Amino acid sequence: MIDRMVGAVIFMIAVSAVWVARGYEASFGDPLGPAAFPQMVAALAAILSLGLLLRPDPDPVAQSGPALARQLCTLAVLSGYVLLLEPLGFPLSTTLGTGCLALLFGARPWKAGVTGLAVGISLFVIFDAVLGLPLPFAPAIFG
Amino acid sequence: MDILTSLMGGFAVAVTPLNLALAVFGCFAGTLIGALPGLGPVNGVAILIPVAFAMDLEPGSALIMLSCIYYGCMYGGRISSIMLNIPGDEPAIMTTLDGYPMAQRGQAAKALGISAVASFTGATFATLGLTFFAPLLAKAAIHFGPADYFALYVMAFATIGGVTGVNPFKTLLAAVLGLLLASVGLDPATGTARFTFGSFHLYDGFDPIVAIVGLFAVSEIIMYFESHATSGAGPVKLGRALPRLREMFEGYGAALRGSVIGFICGVLPGAGASLGAFVSYSTEKQLSDKDGTFGTGDPRGIAAPEAGNNAASGGALIPMLTLGVPGSGTTAVMLALLVSLNIQPGPLLFERQPDLVWGLIAALYLANVVLLVLNIPMVGIFTRLLSLPQWLLMPIVVMVSFIGIYSISHSTFDLFVMIGFGILGYGLRKLDFSLVPVVLGLLLGADMENNLRRALSISGGEFGILLQSPIALVIYGFTALMLVFSFGIAMRQRPGAG
Incomplete structure (x- = not known):
């Protein structure tokens, strides 16, 4: 269960990272610009977090x-x-x-x-x- | 011949009094840290990096000290495995299987002797491999372009820990989270502030060393209360201090086989010492466990994994030094050190700073001899230290890591960041995420992005360039193979889970 929750949280963080990064622009420099890499990585994180949502591990042992x-x-x-x-x-x-x-x-x-x-x-x-x-x-x- | 001349030059560097003293200190401190339950090489090196800064050492000397700590930790990890049945670090887990039963039978000294000889064999084999193999790889790697490096980073992340059998989704996710953390701060190419939320403290991004000490050392402290709270048993009796010489060479064949297997595992990106120990043990078990004595205190069951994990840790230095892509958590930490000393590991390192590289390699040979002395005649010191109470040792470890981090920037903000990473690390460990990919992502993210952007500047924004070089294609092919393999294992292990 906790895996699904963590997956959901990571998914939201990743999606908002893609959204935040869309504003990063530079008028000079390389063709890729400062936004592309973080967005690629965040998109990958979003996809992988779905894996956590769909195939969670059993919960860890509860804490004393x-x-x-x-x-x-x-x-x-x-x-x-x-x-x-x-x-x-x-x-x-x-x-x-x-x-x-x-x-x-x-x-x-x-x-x-x-x-x-x-x-x-x-x-x-x-x-x-x-x-x-x-x-x-x-x-x-x-x- | 070329290599031998360079190696001689290296010994000239390594035997200067300062470097020799640092090597001996590193071996001692490393064995001690390795022997403490739960504190492995990553912690040892991470905690002592700031100390190396504080001592204001030359890059070469700092590297010698930390590599000796690294080797020392690998030797020391077995001590608590054998004496307490608590592995000092992850790669030493396999050693508990036969080491502790042997110690319980009153043969602790013999078990320690066998494992010391096996560690020596593995580490020396790996150092020889490093001597002859690393220069060759460095020569080949000079032809790597930005697209090839990008492929190499993709491979490092995709394959890290992939074969160890934990949920591969989590391993990949951990790496991606590390990469995302790495993009916090000012973009070096354009100066754009990314994910800083207006905080000036975050403009430099997260210092990998601060993050590493938090992720590993601080989370270990928090974890401690769960994992060790119940184990009240003290160490088994050592018995006679020195084992007989003949006894120490029992299972020597296993040690040799373990060395070869471990070395190969170490050189592979992302595999590291734990895998080296695991594969060596299971191979040896299949080869020679005819009477079912493995797991009950068979000498070969100690020799194989100890040779394996020490050989793997030496092998892991090869991709770190020649390609700048570390193969394990500890080498990732050492990469962080090199980068903060303004040294860029990679193929050119061997040409530009031969003193540093060959001095390090020579120091590793010396370290092996020092460690053998520390670990056979003087092993009693370390077993006695194990019976010191944890309430004394743990707070000291905590305080040294806090001073170390404070000494880097004199900012309490960094200390809070470290505690934050400690909480993150605890959470990730609790959920069975591996921490090493997070560190690798954080550490290599900037370089990975750089190479990607450089490749695309060459091609004018055309993504096809990433697939044009044959080297890159070979690397991607290998990566795909490893991914299929690791997901295949994971699916088979958990049929119908989820």
Whole structure:
């Protein structure tokens, strides 16, 4: 069932891509122009998605609740990490991010904390000091 | 003679202290990443590409390090297959069939020894093949015109994974989606903004490396909670650390046969190491499984697929270097690296940058020797690392890939794009789409479009030019054959489905 839904979504995306691309024109350059290739590819995608609609595979195994919750939490942690990376600086945000991930992967709280701190500091030292890759230190505190 | 002189020149490049150190580091890191459950060569190379950027290496040195990581991952993949019954990566799946039963019988060291020798055999065979075959192919490929290249790209997409038996509709659709993603951004020929929806961040399109790390590494993290949550069993006991020399050469015939089969599978576009391992194993089973011992811990059942997948991964370098068309996911990632270092692989690479190509080939010979040392006397280090808790290893892998991507552009937008690709990759994997065609599409889309447009400029917009060259016709013929074959298999496997 889910295959049919995905097929339908891809079909709609492909058709709208063909439609959006019809406006891409250049008055100079090659005979084919910027629109033709994306349109060919999108048309092919539309045709293939029909195959998915007509001959779907059996549904994948349904997700267990706790696993799904952890997956969503992981995505939240990763997104939060990216949002905080520049404001909080690399060492602090990485400590928090690594600690939270370690918790999600089943570490005890104090172990997660120690892991986070160790990873946050050592990666900062390795990449910033040793490899010379400038990483934000702590802009929120030191401006 | 020509080749031997070039190879000597290559060794002169490869044995400089820096390159040698990078090779050893690459072998070690590769084996480690390969050994971690779920993290294969694609992840290993993708995560460490940004590290290579950060180290500000010469293109040649970066390529040496990453190729050694690639070879190392292929060696390492077998360790968790044998010790944990969890393949480190897809090509190592076949190794679990006989490797784990053997380890359960207390012969883990022997199984690791046999597979190390088989890996060495396969990888060395493939490197020899690369040495002698790649220059020939490069010479032939100089005559390829834009229409021929277009045909070559069509073949790469049409045949990728086509013989592995997953739903061929999905494989083709994945490739086409990759091509569609590749057209996002400014059209290089005319400057038209395509599918950017007015966002300046998208004008450069999606950086293939960002997409690859997202698709493979981030989706692996999300996938982890489902696939590994239940396997609580620790690794089996290693027993005695070093197997006897004689034991390691059991099934050596199988390793040699596996090498040849794997190499051929690797050179074929889109087939890659998984197929190499699969075909080697099943051929060996038909040839020599007289007593039905395969699947219960037969040494030949370890030697054949390990030689096969290592030979295939070496063979896959040939189309990547000589034609610029990668034959596997990992070589696709390495192509992304070369392109971002402003090196265009293809037939001219051998003429214009012999140091780079031959330095790489020489480094691969050295890597094989280093890997043999790492994987027989020192294999205990890696098996011990396997018993480190996942809550320690996984977050480190995540953080290294985030730093790496951040280091490319210093933009948090790229990190969000990466997470987005991670979600996409998870969804695709869940639905049994292969990710490699998506990456290939994203990576090769621009070149494919370029060659098409160049061919049509030559002909003045006449599509007939695509079918005028005999080389292109041969390629299309082969493609059609492979497509019929793979759809035929798929139809037979699922009679009346849908």
